[in-house]
Amino acid sequence: xxxFRKVAIIGVGLIGGSIGLAIKKKKLAKTIAGVSRHKESLxxxxxxxxxxxxxxxxxxxxxxxxxxxxxxxxxxxxxxxxIACLVSKDCLVTDVxxxxxxxxxxxxxxxxxxxGSHPLAGSEKRxxxxxxxxxFRGSLCILTxxxxxxxxxxxxxxxxxRSFGARVILLSPVEHDKILSFVSHLAxxxxxxxxxxxxGEYFKFASSGLKDTTRIAASESxxxxxxxxxxxxxxxxxxxxxxxxLSRIREAIAKKDKRGLAAxxxxxxxxxxxxxxx
Amino acid sequence: xxxFRKVAIIGVGLIGGSIGLAIKKKKLAKTIAGVSRHKESLxxxxxxxxxxxxxxxxxxxxxxxxxxxxxxxxxxxxxxxxIACLVSKDCLVTDVxxxxxxxxxxxxxxxxxxxGSHPLAGSEKRxxxxxxxxxFRGSLCILTxxxxxxxxxxxxxxxxxRSFGARVILLSPVEHDKILSFVSHLAxxxxxxxxxxxxGEYFKFASSGLKDTTRIAASESxxxxxxxxxxxxxxxxxxxxxxxxLSRIREAIAKKDKRGLAAxxxxxxxxxxxxxxx
Numbered sequence: 244x245x246x247f248r249k250v251a252i253i254g255v256g257l258i259g260g261s262i263g264l265a266i267k268k269k270k271l272a273k274t275i276a277g278v279s280r281h282k283e284s285l286x287x288x289x290x291x292x293x294x295x296x297x298x299x300x301x302x303x304x305x306x307x308x309x310x311x312x313x314x315x316x317x318x319x320x321x322x323x324x325x326i327a328c329l330v331s332k333d334c335l336v337t338d339v340x341x342x343x344x345x346x347x348x349x350x351x352x353x354x355x356x357x358x359g360s361h362p363l364a365g366s367e368k369r370x371x372x373x374x375x376x377x378x379f380r381g382s383l384c385i386l387t388x389x390x391x392x393x394x395x396x397x398x399x400x401x402x403x404x405r406s407f408g409a410r411v412i413l414l415s416p417v418e419h420d421k422i423l424s425f426v427s428h429l430a431x432x433x434x435x436x437x438x439x440x441x442x443g444e445y446f447k448f449a450s451s452g453l454k455d456t457t458r459i460a461a462s463e464s465x466x467x468x469x470x471x472x473x474x475x476x477x478x479x480x481x482x483x484x485x486x487x488x489l490s491r492i493r494e495a496i497a498k499k500d501k502r503g504l505a506a507x508x509x510x511x512x513x514x515x516x517x518x519x520x521x
Numbered sequence: 522x523x524x525f526r527k528v529a530i531i532g533v534g535l536i537g538g539s540i541g542l543a544i545k546k547k548k549l550a551k552t553i554a555g556v557s558r559h560k561e562s563l564x565x566x567x568x569x570x571x572x573x574x575x576x577x578x579x580x581x582x583x584x585x586x587x588x589x590x591x592x593x594x595x596x597x598x599x600x601x602x603x604i605a606c607l608v609s610k611d612c613l614v615t616d617v618x619x620x621x622x623x624x625x626x627x628x629x630x631x632x633x634x635x636x637g638s639h640p641l642a643g644s645e646k647r648x649x650x651x652x653x654x655x656x657f658r659g660s661l662c663i664l665t666x667x668x669x670x671x672x673x674x675x676x677x678x679x680x681x682x683r684s685f686g687a688r689v690i691l692l693s694p695v696e697h698d699k700i701l702s703f704v705s706h707l708a709x710x711x712x713x714x715x716x717x718x719x720x721g722e723y724f725k726f727a728s729s730g731l732k733d734t735t736r737i738a739a740s741e742s743x744x745x746x747x748x749x750x751x752x753x754x755x756x757x758x759x760x761x762x763x764x765x766x767l768s769r770i771r772e773a774i775a776k777k778d779k780r781g782l783a784a785x786x787x788x789x790x791x792x793x794x795x796x797x798x799x
Contacts, residue, residue, distance in 0.1 A: 363728040383726065412726075425719045430731045436766040437711045437797070440759065441703045444712050446796045447698050448661065448690075450641040452737045453708045454796065460732045461793040464786035471782060473775050476759040479717065482771055486764070488714040493760055496749050504749060508742035511713040515739040517725045519731065520718070 246403070247272040251304035251330075252311050253322060255279050255297070255367060256290040258339050259313030260374030263293030265407040268376040276303045288371045305329050309403075311490050312338035315466045317475045318350050327353045340467075342415040342473040343363075343387045343425065350388055356396045357417060359387040362409060363427070367461040380408030387416040423476035429485055431467055432478070434460035524681070525550040529582035529608075530589050531600060533557050533566040533575070535644060537591030538652030541571030543685040546654040554581045566649045578657050587681075590616035593744045594751045600625050605631045613674050619643075619744075620701065621665045621694040622750040629667055634674045636664040637694060640687060641705070647740040658686030665694040699781050702755035707763055709745055710756070712738035 246291055247452075250272040252259045266272050278301055279285050285297030302323070304310060307330055319338045326336070328428030335353040339348045341498070343359045350357045354499070364382040366373065384404040388397050393445045401411050435466060438457040441449075495504035528550040530537045535553070544550050555572030556579055557563050559621065563575030574581060579600070582588060585608055590597045597616045604614070614632040618624045622639045628635045642660040662682040666675050678688050692700070716735040719727075749756055766785075773782035 292634060298610050304787040326677070330531055333774070342753065352740035362725070365730075380726070385726070394644045413592045422723045423604050424732050426723050426727045429718065430715060430734045432770055433711050434734050435786055436744070436763055436770060437708060438793045439766040439785070440707065441760040441792075443792060443795060445700045445704050446799055448663070449796060449799070450643075450660070452643075453704050455733045456708045456712050457793050457796070458733050460745045461797065462790060464623075464783050464790050467786050468779050468783035470734050471770075472779055473776055475774055475777070479771065485714055486767060488717040489710070489760065489764060489767075492710055492714060492749075493757065496753055496756060499750055501746050505742050508713055508745050509719070509733075511738050512719045512740060514719075514721060515712075515716045515735050517721060517729060518735070519726070519739065521724055 244275050245271060247309045249274050249307045250309045251276045252313055253278045254314035255267040255284050255371050257373050259373035260288050260293040261269045261378035262311055262504040264374055264376035269406050278303060284289050284371055286426060291371060293374060301325055301329055308334055310334060310336045315469045316342055316346060317469045319346055323350050323353045337400055339472045343419045344423060345419045345473050346490050349388055356393050358392050358400050359397050367459050369463055371485040382409050384409040384411050385419055386413050387419050388413060420474050421477050422475055428474060428478050429481040469506055523551050524550060525554050525575055525587045527585045529554045529555045529585040529588045530591055533649050534653050535647050538566050538649035539656035540589055542652055542654035545570055555695050558778040562649055569649060579603055579607055584649050585657060586612055588612055588614045589692035593747045593748045594618040594620055594624060597624055601628050601631050613677060619748045621697045623751050625665055627695040628744050634671050634677050636674050639663045644738050647741055660687050661688050664689060664691050664693060665695055665697050698752050702752055702759045706756050706758040707751060709737050729790050745751040
């Protein structure tokens with residue numbers, strides 16, 4: 244017996260498409276309906292086998308027992324009330340938004356069976372063309388239940404991500420957004436700023452160091468503008484720390500303080516090695 | 522006939538060791554002498570076949586027709602006068618230091634046949650243990666001749682790097698240091714600062730984005746402190762630009778200016794895609 248009768252995936256890009264492929268591979272649903280603003284994405288997703296049927300209209304989600312919102316954060320919030328009119332109260336609802344506090348606040352007020360998900364498995368690549376059934380294998384998926392989130396719903400969503408090969412961790416939405424502001428959002432801001440600062444005419448001298456350090460700056464700008472704005476307070480605090488560390492390095496260089504500079508760099512290198520050994 | 526009779530490599534770490542292995546592989550020298558402060562590095566280099574003989578004393582370099590200084594920048598400058606007493610005026614001398622203006626100024630005053638090299642082929646890994654004969658294959662090597670640098674010497678050093686599989690570009694030391702302050706030094710500063718800013722207890726939530734963005738922050742702190750101080754003026758200017766870009770992103774986030782923020786990010790993403798397509 245399948246875990247779900249009908250799964251509806253709203254947004255069939257890299258993440259939505261990969262979820263469809265993973266559900267199909269594991270035979271977790273009898274049918275998958277996909278929704279997108281773009282007809283081309285729907286036909287690509289269908290051709291790839293990520294969805295069984297697709298539509299630009301939300302009506303196609305009727306009868307779903309699981310809805311997965313896989314659009315940028317602000318679109319998740321925009322679509323939620325429209326989706327609520329189309330599904331039963333029993334329908335399990337999750338999203339894969341990159342920030343959770345605001346989304347949880349809104350969606351938990353709209354859906355009785357809502358639970359936030361955040362699979363840490365993105366990429367600077369986008370679109371269903373890059374979707375893969377094994378995108379989540381070995382990755383981390385954070386679930387953000389609230390006090391009153393239905394226990395059975397949590398177990399079912401946990402099982403879903405685990406069957407995709409992800410490790411599941413539960414955090415409060417507040418903890419999630421604080422942690423992600425550092426490990427993901429600040430890293431993107433550093434990468435965007437760095438590539439912006441390097442004159443394009445010097446690119447031909449770039450080695451793998453610059454390329455790796457800025458890889459994630461090729462990410463979609465609209466999506467990341469949304470993420471940064473939906474986690475504003477945490478990100479501004481994290482930026483304070485980054486700017487403080489830059490200032491300390493600047494000061495040591497300006498003062499020709501080799502000892503102080505080496506100490507700052509050594510501390511950083513030690514942390515980076517600890518990250519490698521995790 | 523070999524290109525060189527006796528090559529002396531001062532510093533048998535990742536770069537010095539890889540040069541030894543590449544010379545051996547291409548049979549470009551009759552013999553290679555290695556110098557290091559550490560006996561263990563010398564025996565490891567010998568065992569690996571990167572050098573034929575090794576010593577902690579510079580005396581071993583006598584009779585060399587090519588000397589390659591492969592130590593950190595400040596050690597290159599320290600050792601140069603001692604080396605000058607041990608080799609003939611005809612001896613070709615090069616170094617692999619990461620900054621060139623200061624090194625060129627000092628070494629061209631000491632050695633009649635000096636030409637600066639900078640192979641852009643390092644790694645955050647270090648030591649002869651990680652040395653490989655093909656480290657330079659497909660990489661870029663910048664040579665920094667001055668007006669009066671001997672033409673035959675330039676051709677010989679060019680040929681050496683080309684036979685290692687590197688593409689060779691000639692730049693003035695001033696241009697080199699300006700360009701490298703952006704494509705290499707600023708990237709390292711961004712990576713060191715970013716990892717310093719992220720609380721260690723959040724590392725278990727790090728995905729490949731943070732790891733790639735900070736990979737080069739695992740680099741050797743003493744070496745990089747030297748590089749930053751020997752290219753101070755350029756680096757402080759490059760940092761101004763990075764800090765300016767960070768401020769612009771901060772301001773757009775603080776003002777909730779989604780349009781302005783997306784425009785900044787899009788410009789950066791476009792640059793990063795241009796870098797990928799080079």
